[in-house]
Amino acid sequence: MTPLSGYLLVAALLFAIGLAGALTRRNAILVLIGIELMLNAANLNLIAFWRYGPHPEALTGMMFAIFSIAVAAAEAAVGLGLVIQIHRHAQTTDLDAINRMKG
Amino acid sequence: MAGPLWLIPTVPIVASGVIALLKQPRRKLASNLAIGSMVFSLLLSLVAFAHVLSGWMHGALVRETSNFTWIHVGTTPLDLGWVLDPLSAVMLVMVTFVGLLIFIYSTGYMAHDENYTRFFCFLSLFAGAMLGVVIANSILLLFMCWELVGLTSYLLIGFWYLKPSAAAAAKKAFLTTRVGDVFFLLGIVWLFGQTGTLLFYHGGAGSMETHALTALLLERSAFGLSAATAIGLLIFAGAAGKSGQFPLHVWLPDAMEGPTPVSALIHAATMVAAGVYLIARVYPLMQAGMPAGGTTTALSVVTWVGAFTALFAALIAVAQNDIKRILAYSTVSQLGYMMAGLGVGGVAVGMFHLITHAFFKALLFMGAGSVIHGCHEEQDVRRMGGLRSRMPLTFGTYAVGMMALSGVPILFSGFWSKDGILEAAQHFRLSKGPFYMLVFGALLTAFYMTRQVSYVFFGSYRGHAHPHESPKSMTLPLAILAFFAVALGAIGTPAWPWFRGFLNSTPVAFGLSGFDEPGLLALMGTSTVVVFIGLGLGWWLYGNKSPHADQPDVLEAAAPPIWNALRDRLYIDEFYGATVIAFYWWWAKVADWLDRDIWGGAVAGVSWLFKLGARLNRFLDANVVDGTFDKGCEEISVGGGLLSRMQSGRVQTYLRLLALAVVLLAVILIWSSRA
Amino acid sequence: MSFVLYILAALTVAGGLAAVLLKNTVHCALALTVAFAGLALLFLELDAQFAGFAQILIYIGAVAILVVFAILLTRGSETPKGSAYSHSPLVGLVIAACVFAVLGWAVLHSTAQLPPGTTSATPTVTVADIGNALMTRYVLPLEIVALLLTAALIGAVIVAMHEKEGSR
Numbered sequence: 026m027t028p029l030s031g032y033l034l035v036a037a038l039l040f041a042i043g044l045a046g047a048l049t050r051r052n053a054i055l056v057l058i059g060i061e062l063m064l065n066a067a068n069l070n071l072i073a074f075w076r077y078g079p080h081p082e083a084l085t086g087m088m089f090a091i092f093s094i095a096v097a098a099a100e101a102a103v104g105l106g107l108v109i110q111i112h113r114h115a116q117t118t119d120l121d122a123i124n125r126m127k128g
Numbered sequence: 129m130a131g132p133l134w135l136i137p138t139v140p141i142v143a144s145g146v147i148a149l150l151k152q153p154r155r156k157l158a159s160n161l162a163i164g165s166m167v168f169s170l171l172l173s174l175v176a177f178a179h180v181l182s183g184w185m186h187g188a189l190v191r192e193t194s195n196f197t198w199i200h201v202g203t204t205p206l207d208l209g210w211v212l213d214p215l216s217a218v219m220l221v222m223v224t225f226v227g228l229l230i231f232i233y234s235t236g237y238m239a240h241d242e243n244y245t246r247f248f249c250f251l252s253l254f255a256g257a258m259l260g261v262v263i264a265n266s267i268l269l270l271f272m273c274w275e276l277v278g279l280t281s282y283l284l285i286g287f288w289y290l291k292p293s294a295a296a297a298a299k300k301a302f303l304t305t306r307v308g309d310v311f312f313l314l315g316i317v318w319l320f321g322q323t324g325t326l327l328f329y330h331g332g333a334g335s336m337e338t339h340a341l342t343a344l345l346l347e348r349s350a351f352g353l354s355a356a357t358a359i360g361l362l363i364f365a366g367a368a369g370k371s372g373q374f375p376l377h378v379w380l381p382d383a384m385e386g387p388t389p390v391s392a393l394i395h396a397a398t399m400v401a402a403g404v405y406l407i408a409r410v411y412p413l414m415q416a417g418m419p420a421g422g423t424t425t426a427l428s429v430v431t432w433v434g435a436f437t438a439l440f441a442a443l444i445a446v447a448q449n450d451i452k453r454i455l456a457y458s459t460v461s462q463l464g465y466m467m468a469g470l471g472v473g474g475v476a477v478g479m480f481h482l483i484t485h486a487f488f489k490a491l492l493f494m495g496a497g498s499v500i501h502g503c504h505e506e507q508d509v510r511r512m513g514g515l516r517s518r519m520p521l522t523f524g525t526y527a528v529g530m531m532a533l534s535g536v537p538i539l540f541s542g543f544w545s546k547d548g549i550l551e552a553a554q555h556f557r558l559s560k561g562p563f564y565m566l567v568f569g570a571l572l573t574a575f576y577m578t579r580q581v582s583y584v585f586f587g588s589y590r591g592h593a594h595p596h597e598s599p600k601s602m603t604l605p606l607a608i609l610a611f612f613a614v615a616l617g618a619i620g621t622p623a624w625p626w627f628r629g630f631l632n633s634t635p636v637a638f639g640l641s642g643f644d645e646p647g648l649l650a651l652m653g654t655s656t657v658v659v660f661i662g663l664g665l666g667w668w669l670y671g672n673k674s675p676h677a678d679q680p681d682v683l684e685a686a687a688p689p690i691w692n693a694l695r696d697r698l699y700i701d702e703f704y705g706a707t708v709i710a711f712y713w714w715w716a717k718v719a720d721w722l723d724r725d726i727w728g729g730a731v732a733g734v735s736w737l738f739k740l741g742a743r744l745n746r747f748l749d750a751n752v753v754d755g756t757f758d759k760g761c762e763e764i765s766v767g768g769g770l771l772s773r774m775q776s777g778r779v780q781t782y783l784r785l786l787a788l789a790v791v792l793l794a795v796i797l798i799w800s801s802r803a
Numbered sequence: 804m805s806f807v808l809y810i811l812a813a814l815t816v817a818g819g820l821a822a823v824l825l826k827n828t829v830h831c832a833l834a835l836t837v838a839f840a841g842l843a844l845l846f847l848e849l850d851a852q853f854a855g856f857a858q859i860l861i862y863i864g865a866v867a868i869l870v871v872f873a874i875l876l877t878r879g880s881e882t883p884k885g886s887a888y889s890h891s892p893l894v895g896l897v898i899a900a901c902v903f904a905v906l907g908w909a910v911l912h913s914t915a916q917l918p919p920g921t922t923s924a925t926p927t928v929t930v931a932d933i934g935n936a937l938m939t940r941y942v943l944p945l946e947i948v949a950l951l952l953t954a955a956l957i958g959a960v961i962v963a964m965h966e967k968e969g970s971r
Contacts, residue, residue, distance in 0.1 A: 028808075032849070033910040035812045039819050039838075041903030046823030048784050048895030049888050054828060054873055056780070058835050061866060062819050065842050068858075076849045081926035084936045088944075090854050091933075094861050095948050099955035101866045105873040106963035112877040113965075120779055121889050127777030780889050787898045794905050 032073035040066035053108045053118040057101065064097045131194050133210045133263050136172050136220060137273070140165040141256030147249040155244045159235050162248040166228040166255060173220035180217040181630075189633035190214065193265050193329050207326050211265035214631045215475065219262045219405060222483050226397045226490050227255050229605040233494050234389040236601030237501060247287060247387070254280035258398050262405065266326045267316050267335070270406070274312075274370070277402060278305050281394055285386040297382040304379040308369015315362030319413075322347060322355055328409065336412040345417045353425065356416040360426035363410055364433075371403025372460045373467060374437045378701055380460050384452040388497030391452060396459050396489035401482050404466045408475045427471045428558050434467025435553075435562035435569075440698070442572035446579070446683070447694035451496050451509050454580050458533065459489060461569060465549055468562055473552025476628040480620045481545035483627075487616060488532035488542055491609035495526035498602050499584060504593040509583035511591040513674050518595045523585050525606040530581050532613040534574035534663065537656045541617035546570060548620060551651050570655060571662040578666025587674030622648060808848060815841030826887050828874045836867045850925050853933055 043062030050056060068090045075086020112118050143165035147158045183190035195209030210216075231251060238247050257280060260273030279302075286298030320326055323340040325333055332339060347355035367373075372380040383395050394400070407414065407430065414426045423431075438461045445457035462485050470478030500507055502519050516523045532542035550570070553563040589595065597603070619626040622643050629636030643649060669682050684691040693699070818838030825831045839862040846855035889895075937945050 030910055031808065031812075032845075034907060035815065035845075037903055037906035037910060038816055040906065041899045042816070042819040042823055044787060044902055045896055045899035048780055048787065048898060049892040050823065051885075051887055051889045052828055054870060054877065055823070055831055056783075057873075058822055058831060058870060061835065061862075061870075062822065062838065065839065065858075065862070068854075069842060069845060072846055072849050072851045072854055076851065076926070081928075084928065084932065087851055087854055087928065087933065088936060088941050090851070091857055092941075092944055092948055094854075094857055096951065098861050098866055099952050101869055102959045103955050103962065105869055106959040108873055109876050109963050118877050123779070124777030127775060778889075780895070784895055784898055787902060791898070791901050791905055794909075798905075798909060 027077075029073055029077040032077075033070060036066045036069040036073065039063075039069065051119050051121060053111065053120055053123075054105070056120065057104050057108065060104075061097065061101060064093065068093050132172070133176060133194065133212055136169045136176075136224075136263060137256045137259035139168050139256070140252045140259065144249050144252035144256060147245060147252060150245055152242070152245050158245040158248045159231070162252045162255075163228065163231045163235075165252060166224060166231050169255070169259060170221075170224035170228055173217075173224045176212055177217045177221050180212060180214055184214065184630055184633060187635060191329060193327070195265060195327055195330060198268075206268060207266050207330075208269045209265040209327055209330075210263040210269075211329055212263070213329075214633060215405075215408060215479065216262050218479070218483065218627075218630070220259065222486055223255070223258055223262060223398050226486055226609075227258075227393060229608055230389050230393045230397075230490060230494070231255075233392070233497070233602050233605045234387075236599045237389055237497055238387060241387075243287070247284075250280055250283045250287070251389075251393070254284065254394065254399070258402065261402050265328050265330075265334075267319065267328065268326045270409070271312065271316055274366075274402065274406075275309070277399055278302060278309070278370070281305075281383070281399055284390040284394060285383045287386055287390065291385070294385040297379075297385040301379040301383050304376050305369040308366045308376055311362045312366025312369075315359045315366065318355070318362065319344075319359050322359070336410065341412060341416045344413070354417065356413055357425045360410065360414045360416075360424075361429060363413070364407060364426065364430055367403030367406045367467075368433065369403070370406075371400050371463045371467065372437075373403075373433050373464065374440055375700065377437065377441065377460045378704065381453050381456040381697070384450070384456050388452070388493060388500060391456070392490045392493035392497065395456065396493050397486035400459060400463055401466075401486060404463065404470065404478060404482050407467070407470050408479055411470070411475050414470075422557055423471070429471075431468050431471030431553075431556065431558075431562050434464045434469075434471060435565040436464070437461065438464030438468060438569040439565045439572075440464075442569045442576065444694050444697050445576045446572060447681075447691055449509055449695075450507050451499065451512070451580065451584065452493070452507060454509070454576060455489070455492055455496060458492075458573065458576070461573065462489065462533070465546065465566065465569070468553065468566060469549035472556045472562065473549060476631040477548045477552050479631060480548055480627050484532070484541040484545040484613070484616050484620070487609050488529045488540075488613040491525060491529035491606060491613055492533065494602070494606055494609070495522050495529060498522045498598040498606065499526075499595075501598050501602070502595045503591055504595075506591050506593060509580060512584045512589070512595075513587040513591070514585070514589040515595055516585040518589075519597045521597060521603045522606065525603075525610040526585070527581065528610040528613055530577045534577050535570055535655060535659050536663075537652065537659070539614060539617070541613055541615070541620070543655070543659075544617045544620040547652060547655055550655055551645075551648060554647065554651060567655070567658055571658045574659045574662025575666045578663050579670045582666065582670035582672070586672050590674060808845075811841055811844050811848065815845065829871065832867060832870045832874055835870065836863055839863045839867060850928070853928070853930060 040063050043059045043066060045059070046062065047056045047059030050059065071086045071090040071093065075081055075084075075090070078086070108118060111123065115123055117123075140162070143161045147161055150158055180190045191211065191213040193209055193211045195207050197205040198208045199206050231248075234247065234251065238244050241247065254277065257273045257276035261270055261277060264270035264273060282298045282302040285301050286295050288294045289298075319335055322344055323335040325335055325340070327334045328336040330337070334340065341356060344356040344359065345354050349355050349358045353361075369376040380395060380400070384391055386394075414430065415424060418424050418427070441457045441461035441464060445454050445461065448454045448457060462481070466478045466481050466485070468478075469481050499512065499515060499519065499522060502515070502522070503512055506512065528540070532540040535543040535546045537543045550563065550566055553566055554560075556562055618624070620628070622645065623640050624636065624638040626636050628634075680688075681691065684695075696702075815838055818834050818836075818841055821834035822831045822838055825834060839858065843855045843858040843863070846852075846858055
């Protein structure tokens, strides 16, 4: 097992944990937490590939990861704002209770 | 000259058409139109007659024709045309003259009838059609007018159609003459087929001309008869129907249901004479192949039928009590005389009796009409009597007519015409049978006419009305006819056989040498004796006696079975009823059963099938098609419901599905890239 | 693999697990912070110093705080009544396990493709290099991200704004 694959496995595990949280927790904020974890796992992947791939001087992986962080921050802001607004309307953040799109 | 001849029948027909369009109250106009048209036709006929007469006086046979092709059937032309010769000329004058007198008489007789206008419409139509028969040179035109005459006879017999007996009599007349007409038509078709022409005279190519006749004689048909004989017999069958020969005479006595002018015109003077005229017209055909001094098969059949009818009808006339019925049977009998005359003596002999009979029979019928009118529609002779003093004019003219009919010698035309027939019958080679029949018939004629006159005019009045003389419009024609009943004798005496000469286109001279014929004077004596026996017997039995209506007749008391048989018309009608009519009733029932049950059943069956099909269709449509569609929609709806239930509305469900899909996608991609 | 890496990895994974499993939401947010910190250290270990510090600054400094704010504003600080997990959590777990399986299998089976010179030299990356790259090669993504951040800023404000009474 190369160091790279070790990092990748860690990233995969983190990703799976984040996905599990997003899929199973009741609270909307915890879903967002799970999403943040997933994004971070992806960032780890990027940096790992940058470090152990060819041409690290091109800085591709690093740039990608930085942009990803920026975008994730923006997305977290907007997403949490949405959750707050939903809470104002439905008086709850329970995702099982918010099923107005039910067919 | 034959060109304008077509006007003679056309003008009365046009008048009839105009009258048909008039309103019922326009009575005077209707009768004036009818009488006017008849005057016109009479004048034109006289002009035509004069033309033929002048031709005859110059010793020429005038026979002018005017023919044209009517239509083409394929390549075969159907020709129509008219002919002007001595035969048609005398007939034209007689028909128009007697017709005119009867028209004038009708204005008086039908004055109180509400259907006056309709009467004159039909009368005019009849006159036109009869004149068409007379002038026809094409056998097709003759047949067409023949049928029209039959139609108008039906219309006029059934003129008082609300009376059931009148309607039935009209039907009987039409159907009985139809039987004859079928044979006539067969004869026409055969003649046309054989000779190739419809025209009688056509410059040598006509069917009555030598070329065609020789061809017909040579042609053999069934029973060893030549085509000429066979066609002649077929045509005679048609004539027998129209002229009331036995066995098709049954309609004539019943035709007395019509008004008296109708009886006078149609069933005495003209229509029934049409049959005789027809035989005279096709005489060359009947006569074809006649051996010298002998006769042809066709003519001998005509003779025997005519003679038998003469005797048969005279017997029945003896036992009748209705004034018109006696005259009707008398007409049948005299028609028999005419046919026999044609058979034994030729065209002139038969036609002379036809002309004289037209006058005195019309006179007798009109006199009877006058009597009926005067006795307020009473027709039974047993309820009349003593009218001699109350209706002198009628009596006088009636007596003249009666004596002419009986054949009282010298003065009256009937004597000369009947004697002509008797003389020819005496010389009939085949048999003396017709002669004896005709002589006995003459005796009976005198007898029953005397009986009738005694009942009506002599003795005391046994009725309930107040008889009065008829108006001038009725008695004037009577007087005119009486004059001719006497005067016409003059043209047929052996001293001056003008009529015979005119018809045969031979010159005639006045001279008593005519009486030098061997056996002629003896015959005249015999017939005189026979007539006076009949008159005497009648007077002796019925004379001035006035038997009451419920008393039996003298002869009836003497021999009831014979009397009853004669009074019941020798059961001919009953015979027909049992055989022919019964057969037709059965056949009508069969046809009705066929129509109602078989064809009707078939139609009903088809409609049932269609209904079944319709029901099946509806069932299919409602249950199968609609059901399938509804089921399908239901399934879709259920499926939709199912699918919509899958939308939980919960974000995490969607997320899970997303993740699953991504996993699957990844697996597929990896698998494909590895492979 | 050095001992340090194992510790760091374990820390990060533990933080993540805690973030997902704990009942109290605030505890989850704090555990998330631990996970973020672990990840920053892993970045540092991977010689991506800038990325690591950026991670600390932004994620721990901003995102985690934001999450805590949100939790507090939505009264998530109380222990939730009823279950913390949504309906049928097993299904989610299974799916996540499938995802990990696929990823893990992909990683393990493709390491053979990697070039043998895995122990490559440590790259020397200075901040000046990063700045340069941002201004020259990655200027377009930079601007777009700037635009995105602006939009997110405005959007977040509008989304979370109190609605005026009676309007709309």
